[in-house]
Amino acid sequence: DAGVTQSPTHLIKTRGQQVTLRCSPKSGHDTVSWYQQALGQGPQFIFQYYEEEERQRGNFPDRFSGHQFPNYSSELNVNALLLGDSALYLCASSFGRGQETQYFGPGTRLLVL
């Protein structure tokens, strides 16, 4: 039973560029949440996708957008990258939108130069 997978594992971009990160949820899960974790901080909620729609959003600008596909996999897109976007981006999957445990993927480490 595959867990949550994310790609790529590492990425280096320059300011102003755009990036797309990908996530495949754990088998049987239908909800994907994205988090940003800066160095020395806890993960910060970006948004959550369920039934192919964004259901909740954290305090992130519109430069951060996403998508969920019919197979429940998800993408996170970040436009006009800033140096401050450098972080570990974590995807978490769960069943349903509520209290079920969220399982995290290994993350994508993004460095913006």
Add this chain to the structure above:
Amino acid sequence: RKEVEQDPGPFNVPEGATVAFNCTYSNSASQSFFWYRQDCRKEPKLLMSVYSSGNEDGRFTAQLNRASQYISLLIRDSKLSDSATYLCVVNMPDSWGKLQFGAGTQVVVTP
């Protein structure tokens, strides 16, 4: 004020000793509580959920104090492999699934 606050540590613990630390949360409506463990440069992994009556899982004991709005984690008989950052996590009913994380408490178990 942050929604979830933790002592960053590090807590330096001799192998075999007991260590305990707390986490405070600001929203009294919070309903679900968890401890996640995160190893260096890895993803968070669920350690245990925290129930109102308190719960134990092997050497780990979690307690919830709703009146004072804090949760605690106690680790007995510390192992070298317990060295990690422990993240306190809160889930609220008006935003189910939007987990609120603390910044983490670092624990270092020494031989």
